Amino acid sequence: LFQNAKTQIMSSTNSRLQAGDRGITEISEQHFDMWIAAQLIFGLCSQPEINCYWHVYHPFYGNKYLQERIPLKLYETINSVIGFDPRSLIRSLRKSFQQYWKCGEYVVVDETIVPFQGRFKYRVHIKGKPHTDGLKEYALADENGYLLSYFLYQGSETDGPTTTKEIVLGLISDLPEDHPYLVVTDAYYGSIDLANELNSRKKRFVLSCS
Numbered sequence: 001l002f003q004n005a006k007t008q009i010m011s012s013t014n015s016r017l018q019a020g021d022r023g024i025t026e027i028s029e030q031h032f033d034m035w036i037a038a039q040l041i042f043g044l045c046s047q048p049e050i051n052c053y054w055h056v057y058h059p060f061y062g063n064k065y066l067q068e069r070i071p072l073k074l075y076e077t078i079n080s081v082i083g084f085d086p087r088s089l090i091r092s093l094r095k096s097f098q099q100y101w102k103c104g105e106y107v108v109v110d111e112t113i114v115p116f117q118g119r120f121k122y123r124v125h126i127k128g129k130p131h132t133d134g135l136k137e138y139a140l141a142d143e144n145g146y147l148l149s150y151f152l153y154q155g156s157e158t159d160g161p162t163t164t165k166e167i168v169l170g171l172i173s174d175l176p177e178d179h180p181y182l183v184v185t186d187a188y189y190g191s192i193d194l195a196n197e198l199n200s201r202k203k204r205f206v207l208s209c210s
Contacts, residue, residue, distance in 0.1 A: 004092045009084045016081040034070040035078045094149050104142035108184045109168050111138050122154045140171035149174040164189045
């Protein structure tokens with residue numbers, strides 16, 4: 001699963017490096033793995049600034065694991081060009097999700113906001129949500145909480161379904177067709193039209209219809 005995503009991100013990042021003048025023309029798989037490790041460390045061990053993790057003699061700051069494995073300058077170079085095509089990455093992930101998990105009997109469709117404060121053209125702000133700023137996603141998960149499929153909301157550029165009925169049907173299209181899964185949605189998605197379509201596809205359903 002991760003290897004597919006990593007290959008796409010590395011290819012896009014190396015293309016950006018080759019188009020610029022940053023001292024290196026490509027990153028290795030080891031460099032990319034350390035960039036990912038740095039993101040995990042930043043989340044687990046918060047420090048005021050990124051460069052604090054590379055402080056050697058400070059009594060409170062610094063991270064020996066990062067200092068021994070990736071120079072600050074290399075990290076900053078990778079971080080300045082890291083990138084990917086969200087559409088192709090999501091298609092790759094959706095295909096891979098099904099290969100590593102046996103889906104439960106119950107599946108739920110809902111939207112979620114993934115917290116994000118950085119620069120990204122599809123970042124949204126929605127009042128009243130637990131996380132008001134981030135990336136809006138339409139997601140399909142089973143009763144164990146495993147993410148089976150999702151769409152990233154991209155405004156007028158959304159690559160995929162746009163109506164609530166299309167969103168539900170698009171998400172469950174990744175499931176095996178011959179199994180009578182129980183599909184659960186809230187009132188935002190539920191409708192008589194959707195119920196009739198799910199019934200024609202031999203899917204059970206629990207819908208809140210407004």
